[in-house]
Amino acid sequence: MKFIVAIVKPHKLDDVREALTGIGVEGLTVSEVKGYGRQKGQTEIYRGAEYQVNFVPKIKVEVAVDDGLADNAVEAIRQAANTEKIGDGKIFVFELQQAVRIRTGETGESAL
Amino acid sequence: MKFIVAIVKPHKLDDVREALTGIGVEGLTVSEVKGYGRQKGQTEIYRGAEYQVNFVPKIKVEVAVDDGLADNAVEAIRQAANTEKIGDGKIFVFELQQAVRIRTGETGESAL
Amino acid sequence: MKFIVAIVKPHKLDDVREALTGIGVEGLTVSEVKGYGRQKGQTEIYRGAEYQVNFVPKIKVEVAVDDGLADNAVEAIRQAANTEKIGDGKIFVFELQQAVRIRTGETGESAL
Amino acid sequence: MSGADTAWILTSTALVLFMTLPGLALFYGGLVRAQNVLSVLMNCFAIACVISIVWLVLAYSIAFGDGGAGNQWWGGLGKWFLAGVDVDTVSGTIPESLFFMFQMTFAIITPALIVGAYVERIHFSFVIVFSVIWVLLVYAPVVHWVWGGGFLADKGVIDFAGGIVVHITAGVSALVLAIMLGRRRGFPSELQAPHNPGMTMIGAAMLWVGWFGFNAGSALAADGSAGMAMTVTHISAATGAIAWSVMELIRYRKASLIGAVTGMVAGLATITPASGVVGPVGGLALGLAGGVVCFTITQMIKQKFKIDDSLDVFAVHGVGGALGTMLAAIFASTALGGNGLTEGVTIVGQLGVQAYGVIVGVVWAAVITFIIVKVIAMFVPFRVKEEDEVQGLDLAMHGERGYHTL
Amino acid sequence: MSGADTAWILTSTALVLFMTLPGLALFYGGLVRAQNVLSVLMNCFAIACVISIVWLVLAYSIAFGDGGAGNQWWGGLGKWFLAGVDVDTVSGTIPESLFFMFQMTFAIITPALIVGAYVERIHFSFVIVFSVIWVLLVYAPVVHWVWGGGFLADKGVIDFAGGIVVHITAGVSALVLAIMLGRRRGFPSELQAPHNPGMTMIGAAMLWVGWFGFNAGSALAADGSAGMAMTVTHISAATGAIAWSVMELIRYRKASLIGAVTGMVAGLATITPASGVVGPVGGLALGLAGGVVCFTITQMIKQKFKIDDSLDVFAVHGVGGALGTMLAAIFASTALGGNGLTEGVTIVGQLGVQAYGVIVGVVWAAVITFIIVKVIAMFVPFRVKEEDEVQGLDLAMHGERGYHTL
Amino acid sequence: MSGADTAWILTSTALVLFMTLPGLALFYGGLVRAQNVLSVLMNCFAIACVISIVWLVLAYSIAFGDGGAGNQWWGGLGKWFLAGVDVDTVSGTIPESLFFMFQMTFAIITPALIVGAYVERIHFSFVIVFSVIWVLLVYAPVVHWVWGGGFLADKGVIDFAGGIVVHITAGVSALVLAIMLGRRRGFPSELQAPHNPGMTMIGAAMLWVGWFGFNAGSALAADGSAGMAMTVTHISAATGAIAWSVMELIRYRKASLIGAVTGMVAGLATITPASGVVGPVGGLALGLAGGVVCFTITQMIKQKFKIDDSLDVFAVHGVGGALGTMLAAIFASTALGGNGLTEGVTIVGQLGVQAYGVIVGVVWAAVITFIIVKVIAMFVPFRVKEEDEVQGLDLAMHGERGYHTL
């Protein structure tokens, strides 16, 4: 199994979720993160002082998939999250050794 | 070493923590995430409009353990987090190459 | 490629970021987490009742790097985040199978 | 001059300013995305500032000056910059400076109500320019017609605290502006839920309390009329909230906080024109009518007409204000516990007068708003760029963010 | 009729409504889990709405009507729907409509105080039904006995602004209800900390300011009596806060914001019955007593008796109200700077009368609350399902969430 | 005694307390890191509590007592614990108890303003001890000199509602204290942005509304003077906000919410000493001057002098107060719409008197603050440990956290 972590722009979350469910992914987990990279944060002004904001809000999507689905999933995320602007984000793929569904105790691919 | 990531229901956090410390785990890291899966979010109503909420609040527990403790830890989490209802969550297990304790510079199992 | 996850004290974030960019890392992702470990949370008092707080606020820094940069990066984080006090945190290193830059579709090391 | 009346109107002025700052600002601010909360607060705040100056420079004179031969239509420019008004000048039983201030707070809240129509996508510059011109061309003239001795006053229109003047003008202009501006990205199916309903409730509570200044203050005296206006205002607010909640319970099996407070505002908007002429039973009736009717129209505007009057300004204020203006004619009758209509006027006669007033208000607000939006949009950016809308107006327009945690 | 008195009571009415909406709602809302914040706000808001109607329909008449032969016990039904009250009706030196409104705000806040006892686990339907019946059977009769010419008034009980009427009835009923409802999951060892102490402080500040209307408004006049009531109220609030903080410092080495504002409320509850009869030194003494005693009882209720009166309604309001009612007899004496007891009454004599009043209040509130809870629970769900409690009442009861960020 | 004046001052007292609790507390609380929000709220709240007691025990007597032979300098101790004041004692046209309360709210907000200078790094014990001694040695004497019949009153200094008494004393002491305490970790380049600008805006709105009590209440009557004071106050607030926003637009291309509300406070501080003597045009002028000058000084203090007067107390209050005190002499002239200077006094003459008053206020505040800080710091911890500063004062000082989500 593979574990895919994607860092995407916040307003792309719904597109990514739909793309993934479209190819048969049944579950995923998301969280709010802040990204630092080529895309620079906007300057914020308070009381006439400028604050350079280094971090940009991003969404992290985590999804575990069968090996067979992995390439599809990466591609689906890439297309859904792409705006062709700097800061679109990254996709990281890891080897997943084991998965367990807490409710049933199922393990491996049937746990996903 | 193994790195275990568990997605559990928020009110199960304390039980999971106690189960893990019970088997000798000394540290862990948690964060708030939102899950998408078989369990559906509740509909929220605002000004007479219904909002279908796709994401359900979950807690992510991350814990690095010795190889020897890994199976125990997975089982401990599974039992503590299980309510036998849909949405109880998942446990994912990864191979951990290296661990470092920042304060002392210790590495490997002694860093945990 | 390696994927490094560091759990550090919140006020060390800027130092860690600077240390990493100093050795050539161009991007990273951070999030707020709560840690449980040797460092104990402070007791909070409300209406004359004491609440023992188990979790301490921490920052999680995630960064994907070339294999060549990995050791440097771990060391840079360690030095920047070290205060020599309990609770300084951990660094975890994982094997990263694949990385994709969403904007361009680049993969592997050039995606970082 | 009456010290007692002055004391109460000083207080009422503070209460009505409090309705906008921070009341209405919070009420609206809680209903948008977290990335737009400051922009909503800033809209309300900036409107309060610029309209205060506009009111001093020109609008008060247009509304309450003596227009001489043209007094049917406007008050002229004689009182610009409060010319001729000093510490000792009196208006009725209170200092004119105070009357000016009290009325200013109405001039502030009315364009601020319109904010609800255009949140999350309008350009900040447009908000300012539009509000200034709107107060001069829509609000101030209508005030003059109804309260400043103009032609609607002559007709005998009843509008105690501003059903036509405030709620209809704001509600109708909001609808026109919302249509012209277009829908938010994702409307209606993929909107984000209100980011902080508690903030909305705080604002609503402040509106309720402040409304005592609005309606009971409109008696311009500390007397039984003020006491009764306060009573019926309160009863209508409570009934409106209950009515809306019951509608939700019937339809969705749950009564929400946002629903309850919206019903409260509907009840308040509805009683406003009638608050000086009806009794407690009228308060109950108008609150009930306001809650049920505004709830229904809110659904229709969104679901049927798919108009993104984002925070329901038309459905709550426009409709509530019109409804209350009409019902005032009925519940003013002594048989229903009201203070009675003018000697010799029948309910049906008064209904005709009220309808005339409503129509004048609706048409004037709609037409002038349409024209000024068209004209201003030639010179000032109207809607923000899509990426600014996505990112949120707080950063895009004001360089700030609402909540910092990291 | 006095315009000046009317002006001040119009203001006081706004202030006391402000105490509940949003004051008390925020005070309580900040103390619960984030998943229950809207439910607390909604409880306070909904109580305000339904009790307003109940007050109009029946409760005002029971409290302040003329009960004829039974006037010792209740005011009868003669004033239901404000029958016979119009714009010109006067009560003392103010319009009766205004007196009705002022008293309504007291009738709203009293059952809203009880909310603190049952947060995070009660069913919303129960809140509504209980509050309505409680106001009719507990609150309105006690008002009549003390302020409406009933048997406690005849005895000469001193209760200037509602120590017995408001704080004892609410506090005692809260305790009974909390015991009957049972503890929250995790009480007392694994509760979550208050989710937003800043929100609690905002509410507390509003309570402080609003209490000026509550106590100084209870003079029903704009005179020296109101001025002195405001002074002693303020001094007692400040002293209560300091006393509580010092207790915390001694015990925990740190003074918390939540502690300070709780002490403030204790000081205010304690001075309330005495605020029209004591002087500044009385204010200091009652604030000190309130802070120290309520702090001690708060600890005992939780730690010793393990009763989950979740937000300490009994320990703060019940105890503070009773304490203040007793101390009023002492600090009213001119030797201690008070206004003096009635000609011919000794301190000891008055203490007896006060004790009688306290006992009547406590017993009536406890017994009737017990009975009505038992009866209502047969028809209406009392406590929510455990999974709803875990998930939080905001979603379970109202279909909303307090904070949206994603 | 006038009931009407009493009604208005009762209200004004509530409004001015509301300025501090929760107004100023929120205004400041939103500007700091999330880990220090409770500490800021607690500072304001605790100051309100202890200063209330100090005012009762001694400070009121020093400020408003009859100092006999030394009356030029202080009011003596004759009125400690309000000796000799009962329900019937009158001060001017209102009860003395009420005058005492109204003035107490000024004594509370003045040291609370200083909080902005030392947030995020001061020890809580120091805040308390410093505030108590500061009110006794700086505030109360200056009040006596200006308003209590002391030597500045004799000179004919104009300070209607507290430009010298409140804003200069607070602003100058804030600057001295900020320098002595040292900068926050990370100042000026790596500070964290204000954690909740919306909270700041809520506080600002409450300050605006409450300032009606501050300035129009300072008329101590419900009359035309109060009405005009309210008018010029409001106009100056609005103009100050607009001026600051325009400065931001010119410099940064964006107008921020925090900028707008800061400009509003600058406008209010500037009009305060002049609010009883100028007309609407004076309001415009002073607001404009306040907005532009305070904006400029704010930048200089931070960027040029690198002084961490964290929330700009000196630049806004100190500078605004001094500016307004000077401009009062000019805009009081009838030619500019003011009420006119005293018969026989020229503008230049009055300017000299005003300058004298400003200098006395500045020097006294600076010198005494320097001395008392030095002395107190020998006995009480001044600045927190670095790790407490990093962690935030909420946990370190009060054992609480502002926001709980997990």
Ligand SMILES: Nc1ncnc2c1ncn2[C@@H]1O[C@H](COP(=O)(O)OP(=O)(O)O)[C@@H](O)[C@H]1O
């Ligand atoms: N080496 C990295 N490791 C972890 N996260 C990264 C890394 N580089 C970039 N990111 C994440 O991806 C986001 C987008 O990267 P950025 O360099 O801004 O633009 P782009 O994706 O177009 O190259 C960043 O905000 C950060 O969250």
Ligand SMILES: Nc1ncnc2c1ncn2[C@@H]1O[C@H](COP(=O)(O)OP(=O)(O)O)[C@@H](O)[C@H]1O
């Ligand atoms: N393939 C997946 N990858 C990552 N997270 C998942 C995946 N499937 C489920 N999850 C997480 O697990 C949670 C529970 O899954 P769900 O399908 O609702 O119920 P169950 O665990 O009972 O099968 C989800 O809310 C989501 O956070």
Ligand SMILES: Nc1ncnc2c1ncn2[C@@H]1O[C@H](COP(=O)(O)OP(=O)(O)O)[C@@H](O)[C@H]1O
């Ligand atoms: N086994 C573990 N797995 C995951 N995270 C851990 C583990 N142990 C510690 N941590 C994280 O590291 C943080 C610091 O650990 P702690 O034991 O408090 O001190 P130290 O790092 O000095 O040993 C914890 O708060 C937690 O977030």
